[in-house]
Amino acid sequence: ETGVTQSPTHLIKTRGQQVTLRCSSQSGHNTVSWYQQALGQGPQFIFQYYREEENGRGNFPPRFSGLQFPNYSSELNVNALELDDSALYLCASSFSSGRAPTGELFFGEGSRLTVL
Amino acid sequence: SQQGEEDPQALSIQEGENATMNCSYKTSINNLQWYRQNSGRGLVHLILIRSNEREKHSGRLRVTLDTSKKSSSLLITASRAADTASYFCATDGEAAGNKLTFGGGTRVLVKP
Numbered sequence: 154e155t156g157v158t159q160s161p162t163h164l165i166k167t168r169g170q171q172v173t174l175r176c177s178s179q180s181g182h183n184t185v186s187w188y189q190q191a192l193g194q195g196p197q198f199i200f201q202y203y204r205e206e207e208n209g210r211g212n213f214p215p216r217f218s219g220l221q222f223p224n225y226s227s228e229l230n231v232n233a234l235e236l237d238d239s240a241l242y243l244c245a246s247s248f249s250s251g252r253a254p255t256g257e258l259f260f261g262e263g264s265r266l267t268v269l
Numbered sequence: 270s271q272q273g274e275e276d277p278q279a280l281s282i283q284e285g286e287n288a289t290m291n292c293s294y295k296t297s298i299n300n301l302q303w304y305r306q307n308s309g310r311g312l313v314h315l316i317l318i319r320s321n322e323r324e325k326h327s328g329r330l331r332v333t334l335d336t337s338k339k340s341s342s343l344l345i346t347a348s349r350a351a352d353t354a355s356y357f358c359a360t361d362g363e364a365a366g367n368k369l370t371f372g373g374g375t376r377v378l379v380k381p
Binding site: 157186188194195196197198201209211241243245255256257258259260261262263265 | 299300302304309310311312313314317357361365366367368369370371372373374
């Protein structure tokens with residue numbers, strides 16, 4: 154148990170719809186990172202939030218957006234869903250000082266999104 | 270893009286045998302981490318080795334790091350059926366904005 158919780162655990166959407174995934178960080182952590190993991194692949198970095206601001210972004214289009222709240226929980230929003238967005242979305246929390254090298258990440262169990 | 274690449278992609282061994290997997294990366298790093306993932310679950314941190322360290326142990330795990338070759342290895346000794354999982358290396362270097370980037374993983378099957 155990492156103390157990181159994600160919701161929902163599974164969801165099915167159709168192409169063109171929008172989805173919001175939620176993540177509750179481990180107590181004491183100020184940084185949240187989101188990853189997309191396609192079946193059989195390694196996790197791909199989407200973006201990171203540090204103290205409610207985006208602190209780095211991977212190679213994902215703008216229709217992937219996020220928020221971090223004052224309690225350090227976070228949301229991942231994906232607009233105009235495409236079939237290739239089907240994946241396991243992983244949230245990871247950590248404590249950092251922003252630009253410092255990344256230490257250990259604590260992952261949630263993920264939200265499995267299927268786009269039909 | 271993936272900074273680290275694991276080798277082999279899949280590994281099948283008998284219980285009690287050792288499992289070794291390797292990770293190669295492309296740019297300079299601050300540290301390298303190994304994670305484990307049971308099927309369809311979240312990732313669990315196993316061990317972190319800093320760029321100025323060469324070897325680290327944690328229980329049945331032994332990790333080495335060779336920064337001159339840009340490679341790392343993870344050894345699991347005396348494997349158990351419960352070690353069946355995917356194992357990922359992850360690196361954070363300036364090229365990735367100090368963000369953790371993962372390789373494609375090694376799928377390990379430990380047969381009882």
